[in-house]
Amino acid sequence: MARTKTAATAPSGASAKTSRNGRLSNAERSAYFARREAAKVLRLVLRGDARRRAVGSIKSLVYSPSVKNKKATFALVCQTLKHLSIIKQVLDSASILNSKWKRQEELVYILTYDILFGQEISLVGDAEKFLMLHKGAIQSALARLLVRNKVKSIEDLMALYQTPDVPKPRYVRVNTLKMDVDSAVLELGKQFVVQKDDLVPDLLILPPGCDLHDHPLIVNGCVFLQGKASSMVAAALAPKPGWKVLDACSAPGNKTVHLAALMKGKGKIVACELNKERVRRLKDTIKLSGAASIFINSLNQPEDIEVLHGDFLNLDPKDPAYSEVRAILLDPSCSGSGTAAERLDHLLPSHASGDVHIHLLFGHTADPTEMERLNKLSAFQKKALRHALSFPGVERVVYSTCSIHQVENEDVIKSVLPIAMSFGFQLATSFPQWNCRGLPVFEGSEHLLRTDPVEDKEGFFIALFVKGNIIDRSKNPTMPSSYNSKETCSGFEK
Ligand SMILES: C[S@@+](CC[C@H](N)C(=O)[O-])C[C@H]1O[C@@H](n2cnc3c(N)ncnc32)[C@H](O)[C@@H]1O
Structure with missing residues (x-):
């Protein structure tokens, strides 16, 4: 196995240059800062994980504006986390840390990663100098660890401890308000192997790991980084151009602007969001998508997507402003439990236990604090869904989560089903060709859609309610003429 070389590692020769003229080379300078940026991110990640309350995912922390050298920081954080168990054992055994360095343990972890697995580091900072002084003790501790684990090489040791990577294709959704799908395929095809998704027409599949953050099509809003399951939600709702549609909990707005594209910029979208900070992100997404400047209402006048900063539960369904809303x-x-792999949670110490796979599949949790959180979320989800179904003019409601937990998914649907039926709704099968359906915990759960956290690398849930007398199968390709699904969802027996 090749040793991992992070962008933060000073290239060989850099330290020689420092020692020759006493000045830092650019590579040394950027490695020095990347290690400090990575240490800050690592501290937040590890503390959040220890409290089981993450401030943000690894990616969101690295891609925050305050981090300058994003690529190097991301690589260092991920590599250090992957090897954290070995690094901690080595440091324990070497017994070199006094209280001063224990207070900076994240930086020490990162430097130790570079000493053990990366390339040579140069003596550019106090921490670097300290650890290089003890390089011999660190390497002896590693040698003892090899003997203890009965392995001959560091590569064997890494294989023993490493959490497997989760390769996942990179999905992008073409923003058809700005660019057609074929042009996007041509443009992205200059750099990557691009395939069209067979289920969502405006979705493209690119190879795992390709970095698109700075790609011109992303920067100018022609394509959005959006996963497959997330892109299936607005497609399942299938709003028609000209409709009035309400996006109830909308920030950061990925699905709002997908709705706008599906409606071909015709009709009206009201996007509601409770959180002030996230309203700002929602507005940015709308602006980037171009939806703000091209929407045309029923009177043929230009119209922005209406952003409501407030609580969806406080919108009055009887308010005439919402009487024409046809889809929600x-x-x-x-809980976001379905995107744990995407968020790289498998790298975190809390996921090091052997029952990760069981948890991934079924969302079981024995942690009472976590259970309490899930129950609170579930109570809100039920309330919000009941509220959505009570808007008198609404014909279609799609409910989605990025959770694998039954309590946030099937249980929510089961509990609102009687009231939904009393309003004239029934469950419809979105994407009937999709095999992985709801857990069989009530009659009708086969209409529900799950994405498989193992196979699809993300666990999403979609339920579609349609007013009974207006199910028109010929006009709605996401509905079946009859439901006839094979069971293939990992581990779910029907
Ligand atoms: C899962 S996110 C929505 C993601 C969004 N649909 C997208 O695809 O970009 C849920 C959002 O609902 C917002 N929210 C939570 N409770 C709300 C409420 N009572 N009314 C409106 N928005 C709410 C949260 O602040 C959060 O931004």
Whole structure:
């Protein structure tokens, strides 16, 4: 196995240059800062993980504006986390840390990673100098660890401890308000192997790991980084151009602007969001998508997507302003457990236990604090879904989560089903060709859609309610003529 070389590692020769003229080379300078940026991110990640309350995912922390050298920082954080168990054992055994360095343990972890697995580091900072002084003790501790684990090489040791990577294709959704799908395929095809998704027409599949953050099509809003399951939600709702549609919990707005594209910029979208900070992100997404400047209302006048900063639960369904709303997309706050792999949670110490796979599949949790959180979320989700179904003019409601937990998914649907039926709704099968359906915990759960956290690398849930007398199968390709699904979802027996 090749040793990992992070961008933060000073290239060989850099230290020689420092020692020759006593000045830092550019590579040394950027390695020095990347290690400090990585240490800050690592501190937040590890503290959040220890408290089981993450401030943000690894990616969101690295891609925050305050981090300058994003690539190097991301690589250092991920590599250090991957090897953290070995690094900690080595440092324990070497017994070199006094209280001063224990207070900076994240920086020490990162430097130790570079000493053990990266390339040579140069003596550019106090921490670097300290650890290089003890390089011999660190390497002896590693040698003892090899003997203890009965392995001959560091590569064997890494294989023993490493959490497997989760390769996942990179999905991008073409913003058809700005660019057609074929042009996007041509443009992205200059750099990557691009395939069209067979289920969502405006979705493209690129190779795992390709970095698109700075790609011109991303920067100018022609394509959005959006996963497959997330892109299936607005497609399942299938609003028609000219409709009035409410996005109930909308920030950061990925599904709002997908709705706008599906409606071909015709009709009206009201996007509601409770959180002030996230309203700003929602507005940015709308601006980037171009939806703000091209929407045309029923009177043929230009119209912005209307952003409502407030609580969806406080919108009055009897208010005449909402009498013409025909579809509601409800993607409420949820545990996010289905995107744990995407968020790289498998790298975190809390995921090091052997029952990760069971947890990934079924969302079981024995942690009472976590259970309490899930129950609170579930109570809100039920309330919000009941509210969505009570808007008198609404014909279609889609409910989605990025959670694998039954309590946020099937249980929510089961509990609102009687009231939904009393309003004239029934469950419809979105994407009937999709095999992985809801857990069989009530009659009708086969209409529900799950994405498989193992196979699809993300666990999403989608439920579609349609007013009974207006199910028109010929006009709605996401609905089946009959439901006839094979069971293939990992581990779910019907
Ligand atoms: C899962 S996110 C929505 C993601 C969004 N649909 C997208 O695809 O970009 C849920 C959002 O609902 C917002 N939210 C939570 N409770 C709300 C409420 N009562 N009313 C409106 N928005 C709410 C949260 O602040 C959060 O931004």
